[in-house]
Amino acid sequence: MSQRDYSEKRDYIRMRIDTDVSLVHAGQVISATCIDLSSSGMQVEAPKRFQVGDKLEVKIDSEFSALSGLEATTEVVWIADQPGGAQKFGLRILQMK
Template sequence: MHQTPSNHSEKRDFIRMRIDAQVSLLHAGQVIAAVCVDLSSSGMQIKAPQRYQVGDQIEVSIDSDHPALKGLHASTEVVWIADQPGGQQKFGLRILAMH
């Protein structure tokens, strides 16, 4: 079996699930409410009123309303940023570790 080296285009090989879920972002001691637009096994897209920079490390928590399911808690890193109208920002997070 032949394997090709990893490259940037492979990021789209992961299944992305659109969820539009409320999340809490913890960065530099500040907690910000935001929205997770979509989620994959390797990362997520977030829309937030707070501005971040590529390379920022952010703790993300998504609570579960279902008593049988635990929420998602992850350490992440900002990998891309897109400014939005009204001072908001969309950005991509790479999941570094799940807790």
Template sequence: MSRIHADYSEKRDFIRMRVDKDVSIIHADQVIAAVCLDLSSSGLQVQAPRSFKVGDALEVRIDSDHPALKGLEASTRVVWIADQAEGQQKLGLRIIEMH
């Protein structure tokens, strides 16, 4: 299956919600501030200030703005990367497990 077909298929299968929300990425015991651009039931797209590789395991934490609601914490894996200006990357993260 081509990458274009896979992208289209994924868009049909999962509803994406634009969130534009600050997130914390935990990788190799480092906490990296990033921005979640969109979220679906199976993954998220993140703008990160440094480079990762496809296959990297990342913990992601999105804090809730509402005191009565728990934030999102998940184990994820990098499934695609788009390099951006100034060493940043957009990352496609697949959710492996919710905590």
């Protein structure tokens, strides 16, 4: 990763949310945890393994009936394997729905 890539990553405010998220990949729904969220992407931890470049549909339900949840098409941009076979990964938001 170049220094420019790193500095651009930090140009976005990240909000730590630790909330449930549903991922859809190849017709399969996977329950995961969204660790943090920014205007351009999110960090997620899931029990299923993905590859860089995979496209995932993401849905985060709102706890408040007056607010809609988040639905987006995303792409896996980095992966970090975790103990027990889980994976943390970064998702770039391609399109909000």
